[in-house]
Amino acid sequence: MLDYPAALALTLAPTFDWGEETVPLATATGRVLRQTVTADRDQPPFDRVAMDGVAIAYAAYAAGQRRFPVSHMAPAGTAPRPLAATDQCVEVMTGAPLPPGTTTVIRYEDVRQDGEAFVLPDGIADATSIHRRGTDARAGDRMLDDRRVIGPAEMAVLATYGVAEVTVSRWPRVAIASTGDEVVSVDRDPLPHQIRSSNVHQLAALFRAVGIEPTLGHLGDDPAGGRADLVELVRDHDVVLLSGGVSKGKLDHVPDWLAAAGIEKLFHRVAQRPGKPLWVGRDAATMVFALPGNPASSLVGAVAYVGAWLRKQLGISRPDRSVRLLEAVDFPPELTLFRSVRLDQTTEGEGARPVSNNGSGDLVNLAASDGFLVLPADRANFLPGHYFPYLPLRFF
Numbered sequence: 001m002l003d004y005p006a007a008l009a010l011t012l013a014p015t016f017d018w019g020e021e022t023v024p025l026a027t028a029t030g031r032v033l034r035q036t037v038t039a040d041r042d043q044p045p046f047d048r049v050a051m052d053g054v055a056i057a058y059a060a061y062a063a064g065q066r067r068f069p070v071s072h073m074a075p076a077g078t079a080p081r082p083l084a085a086t087d088q089c090v091e092v093m094t095g096a097p098l099p100p101g102t103t104t105v106i107r108y109e110d111v112r113q114d115g116e117a118f119v120l121p122d123g124i125a126d127a128t129s130i131h132r133r134g135t136d137a138r139a140g141d142r143m144l145d146d147r148r149v150i151g152p153a154e155m156a157v158l159a160t161y162g163v164a165e166v167t168v169s170r171w172p173r174v175a176i177a178s179t180g181d182e183v184v185s186v187d188r189d190p191l192p193h194q195i196r197s198s199n200v201h202q203l204a205a206l207f208r209a210v211g212i213e214p215t216l217g218h219l220g221d222d223p224a225g226g227r228a229d230l231v232e233l234v235r236d237h238d239v240v241l242l243s244g245g246v247s248k249g250k251l252d253h254v255p256d257w258l259a260a261a262g263i264e265k266l267f268h269r270v271a272q273r274p275g276k277p278l279w280v281g282r283d284a285a286t287m288v289f290a291l292p293g294n295p296a297s298s299l300v301g302a303v304a305y306v307g308a309w310l311r312k313q314l315g316i317s318r319p320d321r322s323v324r325l326l327e328a329v330d331f332p333p334e335l336t337l338f339r340s341v342r343l344d345q346t347t348e349g350e351g352a353r354p355v356s357n358n359g360s361g362d363l364v365n366l367a368a369s370d371g372f373l374v375l376p377a378d379r380a381n382f383l384p385g386h387y388f389p390y391l392p393l394r395f396f
């Protein structure tokens, strides 16, 4: 049977291009930037007053003057007015352009008001509390690169440089469908032999967390109906995730339906737990992940395979992360074990504590987990203190 590294390599090979689109800045958060951003002006664009206080020409102070009558007040947002005479001062507000003729700013806390004038103490330095024009960036500098996920800091840079319309990657059209006659939608009362469908919501949450809104559906166990619905799903979407129906049961029709729909199988079954029956395939325009129905299997398939594949398509890199195991794990089978863990802070820093569970059908205990530690297939005993790759429950 294929091992996890080989299965992942097969998953990552197909590439698809979903193109770009232009969106208003206000809706660009979380999108993948597809343009470079160049500074259209210096930053700051003028010598910016950095403290509320008074601005003076230092030469007068150096010559011994301590009492400075106020020439005028300079709020932020007004065009700079020069200092009227070198023996006067200007009251300046944070964010105002430094008034021409002044060379330093002294905070209100450090001066004393005396009628229409300010009295300065000894020991004042020249050129303080000024954020100089162009010290952060120069007009023409490259400010943001292609393929960055737009977060709060990127939003601020885009706004500062006037990018009101942002070119971003088009999101793929994603469909998620459950299978099996035992699952009913969450708004229905299940019969005693039925369960509510949780996997579609589990999988949808991963997409929604990065800003992609999937279409949710269901394929029944009836072969003719299920096959026809699947053909339609594949035709209308760039990515299709199916949940259940891929193992050896008499009604596990999904691999046959996928074959009938003309989806090329890349692999079926991986030497891992949970999620062994995973089926991955593609046609010219659509990638299909048929995930095993057990909730832990579905989640592992999504974070280990779907997430890696999605990042690759979008050109987003995520640094590999390893976390220290906090308790021994024994696992003799020759399978990669995706061990659900909780991240704990210990005196020696962060570590991963295995969360007890009742197997891959246990979705309740998954809620106590932060992610999975990937324990390789070539060993049976994993000791505390050793580091292993860690997969968080996020695509990026």
Ligand SMILES: Nc1nc2c(c(=O)[nH]1)N[C@H]1C(S)=C(S)[C@@H](COP(=O)(O)OP(=O)(O)OC[C@H]3O[C@@H](n4cnc5c(N)ncnc54)[C@H](O)[C@@H]3O)O[C@H]1N2
Binding pocket: 178, 179, 180, 182, 183, 195, 196, 197, 198, 199, 200, 243, 244, 245, 246, 247, 248, 249, 252, 274, 275, 276, 277, 291, 292, 293, 294, 295, 297, 360, 361
């Ligand atoms: N003879 C064998 N039996 C099984 C094997 C095997 O190799 N030989 N593999 C087991 C493993 S491992 C897994 S994982 C499961 C996966 O089976 P399927 O992908 O065919 O999934 P189903 O049989 O349809 O369902 C399994 C389980 O998950 C529940 N389920 C399904 N859909 C949902 C949903 N949308 N929300 C919540 N729960 C769902 C379903 O009711 C079943 O309890 O097969 C083993 N069997």
Ligand code: MOO
Binding pocket: 272, 273, 274, 275, 276, 277, 292, 294, 296, 297, 360, 361
């Ligand atoms: O691989 Mo299954 O996913 O063990 O339950």
